[in-house]
Amino acid sequence: MFPDAPTWLGVWEQGQRATPLQRALLILQALAPDASWHELCRLPLGERDARLLAAREALFGPRLEALARCPACGEALEVGLRVADLRLGQGPAPQTVEHGDYRLTLRPLDSLDLASALGSPDPARTLTLRAVEEASHQGRSVEGAQLPPEVLDAVAHHLPETDPQADLLLRLSCPACRHAWAAPFDPLAFLWSELNAWALRTLAEVHRLASAYGWREGDILALSPARRQLYLGMVGP
Ligand SMILES: [Zn+2]
Structure with missing residues (x-):
């Protein structure tokens, strides 16, 4: 079963004091609660990143927007891609x-x-x-x-x-100067910054509903996203 909102908030909270490496493992543990920590540590990094990408897709959808800067002319570009395009489907091989x-x-x-x-x-x-x-x-x-x-x-x-999946490169080209280059993509850093923004937004919503109705955190998190947004609309800005 995919982890629920309280589980993700727990991952986020524990991750505040963790290194990026530990954050990745906390996410893997939430996705596979029955796996031992040692098993998760021994997953090849490509498999680790494939699981992070799958979690990203389930949490925030199949498309992502990344920002990049052209190393030749400095132009800032927005890169839209599908999470599926980042899954190479190539497993680890000695x-x-x-x-x-x-x-x-x-x-x-x-x-x-x-x-x-x-x-x-x-x-x-x-x-x-x-x-x-x-x-x-x-x-x-x-x-x-x-x-x-x-x-x-x-x-x-x-x-x-x-392990090709562990070394993701985005092939980019600059619309301003036509320079083409490959930029590394770090699924963990990307997912963590989104998870951070989501957690802060969610806790702010909990705060508003708890203040207005006196509901408990667990009850608010158990509401469907649609129902939570409806109540937030009724509470007003
Ligand atoms: Zn350029």
């Missing part, structure tokens, strides 16, 4: 990469990898090393930490192929 005499198996990253990278002095290197599941040189197994820098560069280059 990749084998050969670089010189090195042979590497890469796996998709998950939230535990991100958490570990965020706590490390060199997050990009930590992520790259964690993605290396197996490495060998001329047929003999080597530790990730022993890989030379150019091999790690190759790993970083091929890493998005293990």
